[in-house]
Amino acid sequence: MAAPATSGILTEDSVPCPIILEKVTACLELLHEVWLETSRTEENDSAFPLQPTSSEQVAEVSPSAIAMGPLLLPLLPSLLLCVVIAIILIRKPRNRLPPGPPGLPLIGHLHLLGTQPHRSLADLSKRYGSLMFMRFGHVPVLVASNPDAARLILKSHDQIFSSRSIPSVSAIFFEGKDLLFSQPGPYFKFVRRLVTSDLLSVKRLQSFRPIITEGIRSLLHTVTDNADCVHLRSKLHDATFNIISRITLNREARDMWSSSQSDPSSSLKNLLLESIDLLGVLSLADYIPMLARMDLQGCARRGKACSTKMKAVWREIIDERRKTRLARGSESQDVDFLDVLLSASSQDDVHITDLGVMAILTNMFAAGIDTSTVTVEWALAELLVHPHILQKAQDELEAVVGSTRLIRESDIPDLPYLTTIVKETMRLHPVLPLLVPHTTMQDCQVSGYDIPRTTQAYVNVWAIGRDPSVWDDPLLFLPERFLASDVDVRGQHFELLPFGSGRRACPGLALGLSNVHLMLANLLNAFSWEKLGEVDLSEKFGIVMTLANPLVVKATLKVPTHVIDGKDSHEVPICTM
């Protein structure tokens, strides 16, 4: 970690030199004597007020006051010096901040971010250290760029760093009633517990297996139907969207849009993807409030339009469900996560409004569909660039499962090479390269530095994944590096943090990992893959970092069609909470 910054006039450590203190005291004493002398003169000459009491009196300075000018004039420099030194002495000691680049007035360091902030911050940290302080407009920012710095934020000071600042776009949608941007407190605790225990627990995941299998079957079908030219991302989006929709709403929501808008481009899926896109924009309004009204990037306008349409879709879904629940009777069991939320919303302790229900559902979809989709797309792109690794993975699948059935969750522990491919993909291409910024709830000290309240902390997991002091040949795609290593992605190893760690770590880890492994394994086992043109690994930064150019590939089915058509008896989709 870099050495503490020593800039600033006085820091907590820098005690003023005793000689200066002596001189200041002498000066102040002299000033005091002059003051007394002057006051005595004033008492003797009531026509000479040293301190005028009104503007009129200032205007009427007497001739004898003017005569005092020459007496005070030689003292003026000492007087000024005293005032300056006194101001410095009584000023609150400056915070001892971590090092960081020089910033500009008003914008701070925003100009240094460019279009790939994760890369720019990684470059800056090489110069200023793994714990770096910056300002984005008026917002103080702390950037952690190695495993130790990440541990400080996500473990040692986890509680203080567990708040979030609500981006203005998110506020337009849900006023902080969601989970992703809610502040620590009873609401956050309640919703997070609801999500982790009633939707995303490992136990729940078991009951979702048939739904996931069905989602994968439909993915394999659409790939088969478009085999010559597969736009993989959109196929994966459809599959993950359907899986999340089945487990939260117990229905296929793929083509759902509000009856008030007959436009399919306003389907829930498209609105969710638009909201993810908006959240990825580094909105100037959040950092320079005076620009908010101008909406230079159009985020507020787009956000309002999208949020109105999205709320209309949710409104219909919620109203329809309320009717069904009424018909079912109050004794009936909760069927899916929407039921759980509606039951919770009628409890008194922490009130979840309809806006809260919409917000939490949106989080589940938005956080669930893009993350898994993009991870699988990155993995396949790397495999096409490294055909020998693709072949090795397919050989493993052939040896362990063969061509007679789909890959199941229970097969994953027997597929160590596939698991290393997922880890290696998450190391080089973490889909949330800076996590979601954490915010400090109070002033605190981190590694001897003073970190102000409301500082936004960015953990650059992208930089950590490529840190040459942690990884050998960090830029190479080498899944083998994990074969003899116990490093995993669950937040205990700070060199690999695709899901974050601590209080705000991803609650969807189990579902996300399961989706990624199963989708990738089944795609690799069911098809041979060929690239159409060169695979471009350039990144597009956003809250989810995607391939700049979506992967388009050719697939050839290599298992009998009945494998992807068939239905094992234990795979009949059910969903009861």
Ligand code: HEM
């Ligand atoms: C490959 C799949 C996934 C990856 C890589 C991933 C990654 C992440 C990361 C990095 C964070 C932020 C952690 C932080 O700020 O420290 C996060 C938060 C979150 N994720 Fe995931 N995620 C995935 C899948 C899912 C799924 C499937 C769901 C739910 C259906 C989900 C729901 C959430 C939620 C609700 C949060 C916010 C938690 C909070 O702020 O307290 N994620 N995820």
